[in-house]
Amino acid sequence: MAEEQQGGAGGVKKRPVGQLLFVVLALVAFWLWRRAGASEAAQQSAPAAQSEANPTSGAQASNKSARPPLPRVIASDAGAIAQAAGAGRADGGDAQLAGHLIAMGQSLQLGEPLAKNAANADKYVDKLCAETSKLKAHPAIPDNAGVNADAAVFMAPRMDYEKPLDQPPGSLHLSDELRAKLRDADWLAKITEADLAGRDFSWMAALLQFDHWSVLGAGRLRDTQVLDAMRGSIPNYSSLIGWAKLRYGLAIRRGDAAAASVEVRHLADLIRTQSYLISEMVAVVLYRMDAPARAAAASAGQDVSGWTAPDLDDLQKTRELEFAAMYFGYPGVDPGVVRK
Numbered sequence: 001m002a003e004e005q006q007g008g009a010g011g012v013k014k015r016p017v018g019q020l021l022f023v024v025l026a027l028v029a030f031w032l033w034r035r036a037g038a039s040e041a042a043q044q045s046a047p048a049a050q051s052e053a054n055p056t057s058g059a060q061a062s063n064k065s066a067r068p069p070l071p072r073v074i075a076s077d078a079g080a081i082a083q084a085a086g087a088g089r090a091d092g093g094d095a096q097l098a099g100h101l102i103a104m105g106q107s108l109q110l111g112e113p114l115a116k117n118a119a120n121a122d123k124y125v126d127k128l129c130a131e132t133s134k135l136k137a138h139p140a141i142p143d144n145a146g147v148n149a150d151a152a153v154f155m156a157p158r159m160d161y162e163k164p165l166d167q168p169p170g171s172l173h174l175s176d177e178l179r180a181k182l183r184d185a186d187w188l189a190k191i192t193e194a195d196l197a198g199r200d201f202s203w204m205a206a207l208l209q210f211d212h213w214s215v216l217g218a219g220r221l222r223d224t225q226v227l228d229a230m231r232g233s234i235p236n237y238s239s240l241i242g243w244a245k246l247r248y249g250l251a252i253r254r255g256d257a258a259a260a261s262v263e264v265r266h267l268a269d270l271i272r273t274q275s276y277l278i279s280e281m282v283a284v285v286l287y288r289m290d291a292p293a294r295a296a297a298a299s300a301g302q303d304v305s306g307w308t309a310p311d312l313d314d315l316q317k318t319r320e321l322e323f324a325a326m327y328f329g330y331p332g333v334d335p336g337v338v339r340k
Contacts, residue, residue: 117332117333145211150210150212151270155218191245195249196253215276240282264290269283
């Protein structure tokens with residue numbers, strides 16, 4: 001049987017390569033398990049950009065067919081490469097462990113997918129830069145971030161969080177049953193009077209006084225030094241997505257859909273100022289709600305003449321670019337490509 005030699009204080013020890021591989025994979029699996037909070041949040045929020053907030057109008061279908069989606073830097077090997085995603089940690093001990101795991105993992109099984117990702121990053125960087133430049137010239141999502149009024153203290157007690165800080169739920173928590181119903185493509189039609197009864201939406205109007213939201217600025221995340229699912233928790237935005245949909249459902253009934261649009265889009269603006277991938281994806285979900293809400297308001301006879309919904313095609317392109325950017329952070333990508 002093939003063996004690997006390892007020196008030590010007691011002389012030369014022999015350890016089967018198969019056992020070493022098992023240990024390495026077990027450590028990597030544990031590493032990834034600790035990152036499960038981030039994955040769970042991404043599953044709850046990012047996929048919603050495809051299904052939760054999809055308008056049903058024919059305009060959206062034509063927009064999607066008019067321009068093919070941007071190529072993801074890597075797709076088939078994304079799961080394997082994700083094992084190396086902890087390389088950039090700022091804290092020394094965990095970073096050292098991550099470095100050892102990644103070095104061993106690369107030599108055993110990750111070298112090929114990482115090399116493929118690096119090649120694809122080099123291949124697509126010019127296309128992605130060109131698409132990004134177009135969006136900067138005509139942004140689908142305006143940058144309204146400020147520095148004067150932080151929503152952190154206001155939102156901290158209202159928010160849900162991922163484990164291990166998921167208890168108690170925030171005051172805006174919605175039941176699993178209601179959130180599941182609101183994921184339906186025809187979510188506006190699914191909202192009932194019972195869903196709206198007794199809900200206080202004044203917090204959404206109150207958010208208009210704030211110009212940014214620092215996720216670590218207050219509440220149970222205040223003492224977290226690094227926003228990392230390995231060492232703490234991250235916000236769970238699922239209930240905020242549900243509240244935004246309920247606000248539009250209420251607006252269709254009482255005739256203030258344009259005001260609801262201002263409130264929901266400002267909520268998206270604030271979430272986006274947190275500047276990490278999950279918050280970007282959630283913001284896109286919220287912006288995409290505007291199109292079906294505007295169509296429903298027009299059908300209900302409300303005046304929508306001064307209401308311009310975001311461009312759905314550009315929102316989709318923004319989402320794709322943000323996902324693609326993630327793959328440039330994996331080990332092996334040429335630093336020059338990253339800078340570009």
